[in-house]
Amino acid sequence: MKPSILEIEDLVVEFHQGNKxxxxxxxxxxxxxxxETVGIVGESGSGKSVLCRSILRLLPSPPSFVKSGRITFAGRDLLSLPETEMQEIRGADIAMVFQNPMNALNPVWPIGDQITEGERVHRGLGTRAARTRAxxxxxxxxxxxxEMRVDEYPHQWSGGMVQRAVIAMAIAGGPKLILADEPTTALDVTIQDQILALLMDLQAATGTTLILVSHDMAVVAETCDRVAVMYAG
Known part of the structure; x- marks a missing residue:
């Protein structure tokens, strides 16, 4: 049995709004x-996206608060790390493919620049090297x-192409773990199959660990080694 890369223990995340x-x-x-590829399934509002964002500490606080628990990645407790160390982990060690591709990119910034932003930050790539990498x-x-598309903007691309760009951004830093938060929700069925096949091919080529969040049991059955079910948190 392979060693664990991520352990979530008794995690409690709350949102506070006034007295509620x-x-x-x-x-x-x-x-x-x-x-391995692990599917996390559950109905809308069951806490799947909150769980993924908690791993990367992307939830704004307030209104969110981690009341208790531990999230250990490669032997490090992510919840106790200073923000500077979390910035080094995001993109380089753990990456995320967000749910709505059109909202995941900045509309006024060329796609190529967005894809390589993490590598410019983490590895100090220059402008020419970053463009080649993109x-x-x-x-x-x-x-x-x-070579032509790299300088275009998100509004010039279809939803499926933008999702591919978001996946390119996620794999750019060679992460050990990718969190794919319903990566095919906004796409039609044909494009969904292409995106899932792409994720599986990339994982097979790199050995990356993948968490696939979905509410579609057919997708999970086709792609995942194990499944975890969330209900009401």
């Missing part, structure tokens, strides 16, 4: 092993004519 408290993650425990990543995720 909503518990979005209610004593969640989950172990993810290196190289073309390489777009080619890897199946974007036609990447």
């Amino acid at each position: 408290v909503v518990r979005a993650a209610n004593h969640v425990s989950l172990t993810i092993r290196q190289g 073309v390489e990543l777009l080619k890897r995720v199946g974007i036609p004519s990447p």
Whole structure:
């Protein structure tokens, strides 16, 4: 059995609004092993996205608060790390493919620049090297004519192409873990299959661990090694 890469222990996440408290993650425990694909399924509002964002500490506080629990990644407790160390982990060690591709990119910034932002920050890539890297990543995720497309903006691309760009951004830093939060929700069925096949091919090529969040059991049955079910947190 492969060693674990991520361990979530008794995680409780609450949202406070005035006197009202909503518990979005209610004593969640989950172990993810290196190289496997784990599906997290559940109805809308069950806490799937909150769980993923808690791993990367992307939830604004307030109104969200981690009341208790631990999230251990490669032996480090993510909840206790200073923000400077979390910034080094985001993108480089753990990456996320967000739910709505059109909202995941900045509409006034060229796609190529957005794809390589993390590598410019983490690895100090210069402008020319970053552009070359962006073309390489777009080619890897199946974007036609990447040399021309790299300077275009999100509104010039279809939803499926933008999702491919978001995946290119996620794999740019060679992360050990990718959190894919319903990556095919906004896409039609044909494009959904292409995006899922792309994620599986990339995982097979790199050995990356993948958490696939979905409310579609058919997708999970086709792609995942194990499944965890969330209900009411």
